[in-house]
Amino acid sequence: MVKALREETFYSVRMRASQNGPHEKGGKHISGGEQLSTYDNLKQSINVLLDKALSHSRGNPDFMQIQFEMIDEPIKKLKPLPIEINEAGSVEEGQSIARNLLEKAGVPTESIEKAHRELMEHSVLRGAILFDIRSCSRIGDRNEKGVRVSRMDWLTGDFEKWADHYNMSRSQRLKEALVLATKVSAHPATIAELCWSDDPEYITGYVASKKLGYQRITKLKEYGDERGCRIFFVDGSSHLQPYIDYLERQSILIQWEEDE
Template identity: 55%
Template sequence: MVVDKLYNLRMRAAQGGSHEQGGTHISGGERITRFSNIQQVAMYLLEKGLTHCKGRPDFMQIQLESIPESVTYVQPLERWANVERFVKEGDTFLKEGKTVAFQLLEIIGIPKKVIDRAVEIVSQYSSMRGAVLIDAHSGKRLDDRGEKGVRVSRLDWLGNDFEKWARYYHVSANSRIREALALAAKVNNHPATIAELCWSDDPDYTTGYVASRKMGYQRIENIKTYGDERGCRIFFVDGQKDIRSYINYLENQPVLITWEG
């Protein structure tokens, strides 16, 4: 049997020069594809970078690489929810997104002082491309990547599994949700991850999520103020685990999300 080779396409776009020159991050994206589909995926990433609400980039890089390593197949997180449907206080739905997110993280087992410390650490940066890794017990930052953070790479859904998944759960099959779910599945598949907190750096997108193996993918509306260009991706991590191999998994291990339905 001839196994078709897989390729990873990775895009990043910035304004005011490249990221390395201090430019502001505009957009990023990742896809894994077969050779026959590279052109279509590259067009998608090009358009994503060029039409972003954060502005016009003057730097963009689209990188193609073949995937030599064996691919790990990962299931999407089991539970998908719009959290406001069931996080209640008495009869009143909680409205403040960040409060809901922090409550969920506490239910998962992250101490409040660790959550506060993590949010303080990310708020030092005006624009971040990758994730910040925080020790879930001490609140100490575990990576040394500064403003760049750790960029989760080499991940995608297998074939049209996302479309099937989205149809089943009556979720709009848009690329933002596709990419966020794939990333959350890859990140939370690793035993060192305890939970992930994310909200977008796109000023016009105010829904974020808390993801964990324990509670699945919990979407939270109004997690930030409309117009705010600061985003965050925080991974709460078991600091006892080998962090070098964890970062290697996040950055390099090819992962395809597969859903049987």
């Protein structure tokens, strides 16, 4: 169930960093990130994002933009997706697990194969590919930019309670991934998401959906590979622009309660 959060004023804090100039002028993407913050915690949130950009394994940025803006619409609360871990001994095994999970989530095999080919043609995407499972084709005219999910977070204290309860890592990476997957999966047009990082030192990825939860897969690419993947498999019968507006503009705060 989604509820509105009105108790405090929050700010959306966003960062993007690149090398050899800004993204729109052909710069190599280094890092991106965001948080929701109260006014009193803005400096801390900015410092977290600054450190993330300046210590990334993809390289040292020579362009960075950090901005924040007050959120003047109600923030919706979502419960985090349930999580399961799938061990993979090789990339081939990991990719096979991912395909099986996508099929269980309701994505046709033809869509999976065509989306993979689309991904290979756009290996430097900065956002997500939207792929319609009905027409078996990419939708949305974003080219290399893709769609970037924004305005979402999970307050650190609540996330750490969740992690301790389920004996999970308290890592910022897991937190960010689960927040994004939860927001994307909550929309009725989303069938499933496939993702792995463009970080060459991080080979874990996931499949996520309302039906399956957050399915972490321990190896989806080779170590040292800078190519990432983010594909949202969607039901194309839904209106596209409201869906993109939800991904980019709707503010979401993940909240977990132990008694649930």
